[in-house]
C-alpha cells in the first residue's frame with residue numbers, strides 16, 4: 727500500500743533574534759495507510775514540531791514532506807491549507823474546541839471550512855456524534871462537558887472530513903488515567919475502522935507500545951530502532 731506520509735531528510739530550524747533552535751535534524755521515515763506510529767522522546771525533542779510538519783501547519787527548513795503521496799514543498803499556502811483541511815485531522819492535549827459552538831457544530835466545523843454542502847455536513851456530524859456516544863450532548867457547549875467528552879468531540883472533528891492522517895499530540899496529557907485509556911482505545915481503533923494513518927506523540931510507554939512502530943526522538947534526531 728502507498729505511503730501516506732513520507733519525511734525525507736527533514737530539518738526544521740527556528741530562527742530567533744539571537745539564537746537558532748534545531749528542532750528537527752535530518753528526519754526520515756514513512757507511514758502507510760492504516761498504520762499507527764508513536765512518537766516518543768523527552769520534552770523539547772521535537773515531537774510537536776514533527777506533527778506540525780506532518781500536518782502541513784508548518785514547512786521544513788530543508789528536506790521534503792510528502793502527504794498523500796504529494797510533495798508539499800511546491801504547494802502554495804492556499805493549496806497546503808486545502809490539503810490540511812481535507813486530509814488531516816488534529817487532536818491536541820487541550821482539545822481546542824470553539825467555546826461558542828455546540829458539540830455537533832464543533833464536529834461539523836472542518837466540513838464548513840472545506841465548503842461541503844450543508845446537508846452532508848449535518849449528516850456526517852450527527853453520524854459521528856452518535857458513534858462517539860455524544861448523542862445526549864449534541865447541543866451542549868464545550869464548557870458543559872467533561873475532559874474525556876471534550877476529547878471525543880475533538881476526535882469527531884478530526885474524523886469529520888474523512889482524513890488520511892490523524893495527528894494526536896499528547897491526547898491524554900490532560901485526562902485522568904481511566905479516561906485517557908478510553909480515549910487511547912478510541913484512537914487506536916481508527917486505523918482499522920477508518921483506514922487512517924495515526925501519528926501519536928506521547929510520553930506514555932504503554933500507549934506507544936500499542937503502535938505498529940515507535941519513533942524515538944532525541945534533540946531533534948531519530949534514534950535507531952531498538
Ligand SMILES: Nc1ncnc2c1ncn2[C@@H]1O[C@H](COP(=O)(O)OP(=O)(O)OP(=O)(O)O)[C@@H](O)[C@H]1O
Pocket residue numbers: 740741747748749767768769770771772773774775776
Ligand atoms: N515556534 C518556535 N520558535 C522557536 N523555537 C521553537 C518553536 N517551537 C518549538 N521550538 C523549540 O523547538 C524544540 C522542539 O520543540 P517541540 O515543541 O517540538 O518539542 P516537544 O517534543 O513537543 O516537547 P513537549 O514534550 O514539551 O511537548 C524545543 O527546543 C522548542 O523550544
Ligand SMILES: [Mg+2]
Pocket residue numbers: 773774775895
Ligand atoms: Mg509537544
